[in-house]
Amino acid sequence: MLPAVGGFPPSDRPLFVAGYGELCRIDLSGKQALEICGGCGKLAAMLAETFPQAAVIGLDLYQAAGPEIDAMCKRLPGLSYVAGDAFDLSAYAAESFDLVWGQAALHHLAHAPDKLCREALRVLKPGGRLVFIFEPLGHNLLVAAVRAVHMARHELGDESNLYLSQFEGMSKGFAKCDVQVFNLLGYPMKALSDRFGGISRTVQRWDSGLFRRFPKLLRYGANCNVIFTK
Numbered sequence: 001m002l003p004a005v006g007g008f009p010p011s012d013r014p015l016f017v018a019g020y021g022e023l024c025r026i027d028l029s030g031k032q033a034l035e036i037c038g039g040c041g042k043l044a045a046m047l048a049e050t051f052p053q054a055a056v057i058g059l060d061l062y063q064a065a066g067p068e069i070d071a072m073c074k075r076l077p078g079l080s081y082v083a084g085d086a087f088d089l090s091a092y093a094a095e096s097f098d099l100v101w102g103q104a105a106l107h108h109l110a111h112a113p114d115k116l117c118r119e120a121l122r123v124l125k126p127g128g129r130l131v132f133i134f135e136p137l138g139h140n141l142l143v144a145a146v147r148a149v150h151m152a153r154h155e156l157g158d159e160s161n162l163y164l165s166q167f168e169g170m171s172k173g174f175a176k177c178d179v180q181v182f183n184l185l186g187y188p189m190k191a192l193s194d195r196f197g198g199i200s201r202t203v204q205r206w207d208s209g210l211f212r213r214f215p216k217l218l219r220y221g222a223n224c225n226v227i228f229t230k
Ligand SMILES: C[S@@+](CC[C@H](N)C(=O)[O-])C[C@H]1O[C@@H](n2cnc3c(N)ncnc32)[C@H](O)[C@@H]1O
Pocket: 036, 037, 038, 039, 040, 059, 060, 061, 062, 084, 085, 086, 087, 102, 103, 104, 105, 108, 109, 158
């Protein structure tokens, strides 16, 4: 089991594992990868650990800090953190990255998708990928309601709901866009800890069966990973 998976409730683990699998899809050794909206940088550190020969940059509006992260940077020479704006990647040369990714990031950036894609397309090499993992989907009314309450309570101005039509719009400059959807009935299972992991796994099996049998339900999943290939 991936060490980071333990931090998620059982219902979110398949979503994370599939997303992390996308980040590791190609061998990043000798290549450059950039995480946008990386927060405290744990995922960038995880990727740098998986690919010690890669240059992995974690970028967030706030530079990652803390003894844990400092220790990671010392141990993993390929890992670095910078403070910066995901909408302004002018510090990086054109076609310099094989992978640009974000976790729980796109719903913070979806108010300016054209700007975001322009920058990503510029810095990605041909065939490189822009990957967003662990994103909420606004077609699911329960997700939309929970997020509306969360945004109102914390006065979050930069968060948007995400819709499949937005991914279609964003995919215009890319060769390909793949969307992986999770958690239909499984969304409320987020509240369940490992003690009730069996219930989560049963509901996940129901979800997979429902998605296979009724593909139109895919739009009502609660979470997704989105992979744009240049
Ligand atoms: C929900 S958190 C996700 C953090 C991390 N990726 C994780 O999964 O734990 C969203 C992060 O996006 C960052 N953020 C929001 N807008 C940004 C922007 N324009 N450029 C860079 N980072 C941004 C915030 O500072 C915050 O750390």
